Structures are given as structure tokens and as C-alpha cells.
Amino acid sequence: MSANRPAAVVVLAAGEGTRMKSATPKVLHAICGRSLVGHVVAASRELDPEHLVVIVGHAREKVVAHLAETDPEVRTAVQYEQNGTGHAVRMGLEALGDSGIVLDGTVVVVCGDTPLLTGETLRKLSDAHAADGNAVTVLTAEVPDSTGYGRIVRDEATGAVTAIVEHKDATDAQRAIREINSGVFAFDARLLVDALGKVRTDNSQGEEYLTDVLGILREAGHRVGAAVAGDHREILGINNRVQLAEARRLLNERLLHTAMMSGVTVVDPASTFVDVTVTFEQDVLVHPGTQLLGATHLAQDAEVGPNSRLKDTTVGRGAVVDNTVADGAVIGEGANVGPYAYLRPGTRLGAKSKAGAYVEMKNAVIGEGTKVPHLSYVGDATIGEFTNIGAASVFVNYDGVNKHHTTIGSHCRTGSDNMFVAPVTIGDGAYTAAGSVITKDVPPGSLAVARGQQRNIEGWVARKRPGSAAAQAASAAERDARPGTQETDGGQ
Numbered sequence: 001m002s003a004n005r006p007a008a009v010v011v012l013a014a015g016e017g018t019r020m021k022s023a024t025p026k027v028l029h030a031i032c033g034r035s036l037v038g039h040v041v042a043a044s045r046e047l048d049p050e051h052l053v054v055i056v057g058h059a060r061e062k063v064v065a066h067l068a069e070t071d072p073e074v075r076t077a078v079q080y081e082q083n084g085t086g087h088a089v090r091m092g093l094e095a096l097g098d099s100g101i102v103l104d105g106t107v108v109v110v111c112g113d114t115p116l117l118t119g120e121t122l123r124k125l126s127d128a129h130a131a132d133g134n135a136v137t138v139l140t141a142e143v144p145d146s147t148g149y150g151r152i153v154r155d156e157a158t159g160a161v162t163a164i165v166e167h168k169d170a171t172d173a174q175r176a177i178r179e180i181n182s183g184v185f186a187f188d189a190r191l192l193v194d195a196l197g198k199v200r201t202d203n204s205q206g207e208e209y210l211t212d213v214l215g216i217l218r219e220a221g222h223r224v225g226a227a228v229a230g231d232h233r234e235i236l237g238i239n240n241r242v243q244l245a246e247a248r249r250l251l252n253e254r255l256l257h258t259a260m261m262s263g264v265t266v267v268d269p270a271s272t273f274v275d276v277t278v279t280f281e282q283d284v285l286v287h288p289g290t291q292l293l294g295a296t297h298l299a300q301d302a303e304v305g306p307n308s309r310l311k312d313t314t315v316g317r318g319a320v321v322d323n324t325v326a327d328g329a330v331i332g333e334g335a336n337v338g339p340y341a342y343l344r345p346g347t348r349l350g351a352k353s354k355a356g357a358y359v360e361m362k363n364a365v366i367g368e369g370t371k372v373p374h375l376s377y378v379g380d381a382t383i384g385e386f387t388n389i390g391a392a393s394v395f396v397n398y399d400g401v402n403k404h405h406t407t408i409g410s411h412c413r414t415g416s417d418n419m420f421v422a423p424v425t426i427g428d429g430a431y432t433a434a435g436s437v438i439t440k441d442v443p444p445g446s447l448a449v450a451r452g453q454q455r456n457i458e459g460w461v462a463r464k465r466p467g468s469a470a471a472q473a474a475s476a477a478e479r480d481a482r483p484g485t486q487e488t489d490g491g492q
């Protein structure tokens with residue numbers, strides 16, 4: 001733990017975010033598997049603050065419920081009317097005070113709409129703040145286009161920060177400044193409380209600006225400092241959905257960069273999408289068009305894609321997953337999945353097993369070396385080891401009211417086009433005939449045949465479809481056939 005653990009981090013998230021044009025509050029929009037405010041809270045956590053307070057206002061029930069799920073330790077404070085960033089921080093500090101908390105040390109303020117901000121940058125800011133003994137340190141950045149941002153005004157002679165001027169309040173000369181306020185600050189707690197009481201609302205928006213605290217502290221003779229962010233893209237604030245997409249792209253790039261540097265081959269980063277919660281081992285190979293979501297983990301030498309979407313799925317060592325959609329599945333070591341497989345929650349594929357082309361599985365436990373190679377639905381089932389399920393089989397698990405379970409043993413060979421009408425059990429080493437509808441248990445080692453007998457009605461086409469192409473083809477075949485070699489099975 002760092003020596004300068006902040007007393008509190010205050011996250012501003014009360015605004016509506018009108019420019020998102022959304023029924024969902026801005027800070028709950030998500031990129032890379034986490035809400036905007038969730039990213040900011042996670043970065044703030046890296047500072048290990050004594051208190052973490054999120055200021056909520058607009059749609060606060062939704063925001064509070066979301067925070068309770070993502071980080072139950074977070075406190076929330078309500079700002080009933082959005083009277084500005086200074087007012088928001090004041091509400092947060094007052095709420096802490098009402099809970100009997102006396103802040104002493106550093107208070108870090110961040111905005112809830114800057115998802116690319118890293119814990120590392122926050123750490124640098126708070127370290128610089130402590131090292132310089134500042135009353136306030138603002139995180140700034142040089143941006144290509146400073147439109148809309150608060151401008152950092154510096155003393156021409158000394159270079160010291162003298163004020164932050166909001167875009168709407170800025171002169172033309174000030175608007176030309178490229179260095180902007182990121183909205184992230186480190187404050188001395190006591191001086192902040194004092195200065196917030198002096199912030200006025202005589203500006204173009206009639207709001208209490210947090211940025212005015214800088215001028216107030218400076219005029220009172222306190223040290224005001226700035227830390228310049230190494231990468232201006234990190235402080236990108238999301239105000240609309242174009243910026244949301246841009247932030248998603250940048251964060252995705254960052255996540256893939258980390259993965260590649262740790263030994264993952266990403267064939268095409270531009271068409272590969274990952275959530276922050278995805279983990280990789282070395283020598284994983286990810287093909288184009290792949291989305292890796294939630295708590296997905298890819299073990300060493302796993303190969304995923306192209307065109308796959310895995311959510312909360314574990315892929316074992318050396319397993320191959322091709323053109324597959326999986327959700328909540330566990331894929332064993334060396335298993336083979338796809339192309340065109342759909343693995344739903346509760347699927348557990350054993351080592352070296354197979355879920356092949358056009359196979360859907362749900363709540364199915366498949367033993368080591370067992371294969372379901374083609375065109376099948378396996379739902380609510382347990383299958384032992386080294387069994388082969390014939391093509392086009394359906395585990396008939398639903399009677400219209402309840403779901404039932406099918407159990408198939410080890411070393412079984414089930415025929416193609418079988419229906420296993422659950423609940424049903426097939427013993428170890430049993431076989432079933434192609435086209436069977438299995439409704440009764442099959443003892444170990446038996447062959448089950450459950451289908452109608454075939455009968456051939458000879459001459460039917462000549463009688464019922466005379467002159468048709470079929471009848472002509474049949475009579476040609478009869479002419480060509482050597483007598484005595486025709487075999488029929490039970491004609492009439």
C-alpha cells in the first residue's frame with residue numbers, strides 16, 4: 001500500500017448526459033464489459049482510498065442499484081439538483097460529514113464518464129500532489145481539439161496554473177489554449193471544504209464550478225499544481241455515442257495490446273473484441289471476428305475463432321473452438337468445438353471431447369473423449385467417456401411442462417437420427433440403431449432398435465404414376481438389371 005493513501009475518492013455521476021439521447025443514464029452505458037462509472041470506480045479502487053463516494057442524481061435508483069452490484073463497498077451521496085461539479089463535490093463531502101467521517105489528507109475527484117482513466121495515472125497525480133505539497137493538483141492534458149473543455153490558464157512568466165476557465169466563459173485567446181482540465185483533481189481535504197463554501201455561481205451556466213476552487217485557493221496563497229497526463233486519450237470524457245464508440249475502440253486496443261505482450265497471438269486486433277474481465281494464458285491464438293466476453297478464460301495453446309462469441313466460458317489447454325457461440329460453458333483440454341456449435345449454460349465438455357458442426361448443447365456434461373460430431377441437440381444430459389453420438393440426434397428433454405434428464409454411459413455407440421426421450425438411461429457399452437426413438441432404458445451392452453420395420457411395395461410407381469419420369473427410370477433400371485440379383489426385403 002502506498003504511503004499516501006487518499007482519505008477519499010469522489011466520483012461525479014449525477015448528470016443526465018442528455019447528449020447520449022438515451023433512457024439509460026450516461027454513466028451506465030458500458031464498454032468492454034463494464035459500465036462507464038464501473039471503469040472509474042475500478043481505477044479509483046487502485047488508490048485504496050479510505051472512502052469511495054459516488055455522487056448520484058439523475059436516475060439515481062438505477063445508478064445506486066448498479067453500484068451495489070458492482071462494488072458493494074461504494075458509498076453514494078445524492079445531489080438532488082445538478083447545480084454544478086463544485087456543488088456535487090460539496091454534497092459528497094457533506095454526506096460523509098453527516099456519517100461522522102472527518103476527512104484528513106487527500107481527496108481525489110474524478111468524473112464518472114472517463115472510462116479510460118487508469119489507476120496508474122491517478123496514482124501519479126496523487127503522488128505529485130503529495131510530493132509538491134500542493135493544496136490542489138489538477139490533471140491536465142494537451143488535446144488536439146479543446147472544444148468544450150475547461151482551459152488551463154498559466155502565468156506567462158512562471159508557468160504556474162492560475163485558473164481554469166470553462167469553454168463557455170472563455171475569451172477567444174483562452175479558447176486557443178490546448179491544455180485542458182481533465183476533470184480529475186487531488187485536493188487537500190480541509191482546504192477543499194473551505195474553498196467549496198466560497199464558490200459562486202456568477203458564470204454563464206449559473207453553476208457552482210469545482211474548477212473555481214483553484215483560483216480561490218491560489219488567491220488565498222496556497223500552492224496550486226498541475227500534472228500533465230502522458231496520453232491525452234486517457235482522459236476522454238464520454239458525452240455522446242460517437243465518443244462512446246471511440247472509447248470502446250481505444251480500451252479494446254489497450255486490452256489486446258496487453259494480451260499480445262503477454263504472449264497471445266491476435267491475428268486481427270481490429271475485428272477482435274474483449275472485455276476487461278477476460279484472461280489469457282500464453283500461446284493462445286485468436287482468429288478474426290472473435291468476441292470474448294465476461295469471465296472468459298483461454299488456457300495455454302487454446303485456439304478460438306474465427307467468428308466466435310464466448311461469454312463466461314473457459315477454454316482448456318489446446319482446445320480448438322471454431323465459429324462458435326458459447327455462454328457459460330467449460331471446454332476441456334484438447335476438446336474440439338464447431339464449426340457452428342452453440343454451447344449454452346451448463347455445458348461441460350471433457351478432455352478431448354467433441355461438439356461438432358451444428359451441435360447445440362445445454363446443461364450437458366460430456367465425458368472425456370466423447371464425440372457429438374454432427375447436427376444434434378444435447379440438452380439436460382450426462383454422457384460418459386468415449387461414447388459416440390450419431391449424427392442428427394436429439395435429446396428430447398422437454399415434455400411441454402417439465403425438463404427431464406438423459407444419461408448415456410461410457411463407450412456407447414448410438415445410431416444416427418436417434419431421439420432420446422427423457423427421462424431415459426442408456427447403460428455402458430450399449431448400442432442403438434439408426435433412426436430409433438429411445439423411450440425406455442437400455443441395459444449395458446444391449447442393442448436397442450426402436451423404429452418401424454421397412455416394407456417395399458413393388459411396382460407401386462408403375463401402377464400409381466404411370467408415364468412419369470420416375471416410372472421410366474424404374475423400368476430402365478429393371479431392363480438393365482441382371483435377373484436374379486434383385487433383393488427385396490419383405491415385399492407384398
Ligand code: UD1
Pocket residue numbers: 012013014015016055079081082083084085086087088111112113148149150151164166180181182183208209210211237
Ligand atoms: C467538466 C469541467 C471541465 C472539464 C471537463 C472534463 C467543470 C465546471 N468543468 O466540464 O473543466 O474540462 O469536465 O471532461 O467542472 N456532474 C455532477 N453534478 C453536476 C454536474 C456534473 O455530478 O451538477 C458530473 C457529471 O455527471 C459528469 C461530471 O460531473 O460525470 C462532469 O460534468 P459535465 O457536465 O460533463 O462537465 P463538463 O461540461 O464536461
Ligand code: CA
Pocket residue numbers: 113237238239
Ligand atoms: Ca463531460
